[in-house]
Amino acid sequence: MLPFVLRRLGLAVVVALLVSTTTFLLLRLAADPAQALAGEGATVADIENIRRMYGFDQPLPAQYWAWATRAMTGDFGDSIYLKSPVLELIGDRAPVTITLALCSIILAMAVSIPLGVVAALRPNTFLDRFALGTAVVGQAMPSFFFALLLILVFGVHLEWLPISGSDSWLHFVMPSIVLGYYAMPALMRLTRGGMLEVLGSDYIRTARAKGLRPPVVLFKHALRNAVVSVVAVAAVQLGFMLGGSVVVESIFSLNGLGRLAYQSIQRADFDTIQAIILMIAGVYVLLTFLADVLNAWLDPRIRVS
Template structure:
């Protein structure tokens, strides 16, 4: 297990190094950043002053190492639009997005896993048809459409829930449900497929032939192996929830990292954009590594496959 963990850690570190390089290089992808900062009304002298002020006149390798060293300490410079340290903005906004994504994923797993297990166990039954119908509806409906529909029903017509903000537990319900519905279809389908496959395997037939109770066969033996690919999918879905939260946060007026990313892109705030790309990528890499570790614990065969 130790060798497996070390391999996964090494792969994650290499991915982090690659993502940091991409995040830094994006600033220079569309030309001279100093000229963009100076704007259309800026002169060549203004651009030259900005080159010196932000260190763009230094060798590119030195700029990257300086930025990377600051990033490891949580110092990403100052926001060009908000005029505040980027680290403070990330701490303020990313906490809301992470909280929203975690609640949405917990809700999605709490609904999708039991539903997928039941659909795989009783394939072709009404439970199976219900699970596939819900998965199809969730996959077909864009998150912003569901968000507006929830607002119309629960905030406009019934006035039961607040339509914007993120202050009380009632503010959490509609955004969490919107993101959870976005994550559920893939988990339901995969869990259904894996349960159906596992329940047809030889060791399950052997367990049943030995007279074990069906509930024990399903929950203790089949579910453990069926969960392995679902764990990996859940990690990927969690990363997608965080990265794609900009739409939901905009609809519900939640001042999270998604909203911060949208404003930073519109205003050309490249220090904030760099930091957001790096933080979102780090979060995704860490989630994937945790999923790999969980899979190694669930299935010892994974630890010997590299």
Template sequence: MKYLLKSLLKTIPVLLFITLIVFVLMRLTGDPVSLMLPETATQEERETLKNSLGLNDPLPVQYMHFLGDLVKGDFGDSFRYNTDALELVMERLPATIELAIAAMIVAVIISIPLGILSAIKRNSFMDLFITGGAVLGKAMPSFWLGIMLILLFSVMFQLFPVSGRGTLGHLVLPAITLGTGIAAEMTRLIRSSMLEILGQDFIRTARSKGLRETVVVNQHAFRNALIPVVTIMALQTATLVGGTLITETVFAWPGLGQLLVQAVNLRDMAVVQAATFIIAIFVIVSNLSADLIYRLLDPRIKYE
């Protein structure tokens, strides 16, 4: 609990630094008033809108106002959608989380058995086949894989919908597209971690006691090999929440990635700030969860 409380306190300056970066960068991209008003707007109308948005105040004053509104959960209204920015982000967030979780499940289902098999069959044809497939999966562009899956399973065989969200069938192809690259990276990590554990003394002791190889691998080796895997899972899960843009675009998935890029292009500052803040919180929670899972996997780990 002491470690958890200290970690939570450390997130406060991190979040403040993130808000400062986003605040400064969004104001360096240009004047949002030019996008909010038509070209025929007069200079007086522009100045009136700037005053109402507080854009004529000095930057430190604008930032303090922004922090004050942030504490109240008020990021302002989106000028494009004419609605509260935080509500708009929270409406899109479940779709992105759903896709991220599904992609991670696909990655785990693929990578764990292949990584273990590759380590057990080291330097065999099976090992070369799996590691070669992992390299290919990591190098394969996600947009190309998504298009190929659509052509094969949606157009040719008509097994899954082409795009959109709503049913389990809509989720299958985007999850496979997004999870393939993660599975490739996790497979190689599991293989290397398993090889390291299988060469240690306690594994040789377990084998000398006459334990079955499946017991040695599953109960002794794999659990100890999970710590680096948990790390990469936490990092990838956090990345998926903010980095599913390409997959969301290919499959017209109504998630947070598309909303954030559209907001950046239109300089919709309220939406960008709200989305970035939510993603930052998700990343921090994911990393903190990974630290706590380490303790469950290996009781020898102490937080001091």
């Protein structure tokens, strides 16, 4: 177990290094915050001054070194726009995004795994086709469109749910449905495929030969083997969601990380973008690690080798 953790830790460091340098370079190639900060009508001298003030005139390696050494000590700089420490900004916005991501992935799994199981139990029947159709629609329909439909029906006409903000749990219902629906098709089809394969296997026949009741065969013997790949994909999807969904957060006016990232990119707010992207990379590494641990628990073959 320890070598496994150490290897993952080493991998995390490599990922952090690659992600941070790439972001750093791309940002500086793409935008000039000094220009944006100085505003319209600023003289060339003004812009030069701002550049010198923020250190943007230094050579890139020196800038990166300065950023990296500060980042090592936990100082990710200040937002040049909002004038507050980047970590504080992320800390303020993270709870909204985390709430949304967790609600969405739980909803997605709660719907797609049973649906996938049912589809696998009755392949090529109406139920299977219905599940497949739902999945295709989910994959094809853009989130913003689905979000607008929900707002129109449940927010405007029925007035059941609030349409913007993040004050109560009710505010998270529609965003979670939209984001969860987006994640559902892949999970459902993986569950269906996995179950179909497992249900045809020899050990399921053995379980039935022992006289075990159908629910035991289904849940104890089949599902556990079928969800291994589902767990891995769900972890990646959760990582994606924790990075914040720009579209969903914007439509429902949720002040989460997605919106922060989007706004920071528009403002060329270098340090904020840098920190958010690094954080997303970190979350990915952490989640794939957790998924591996969970899979090792589900499938003992992984545990030993």
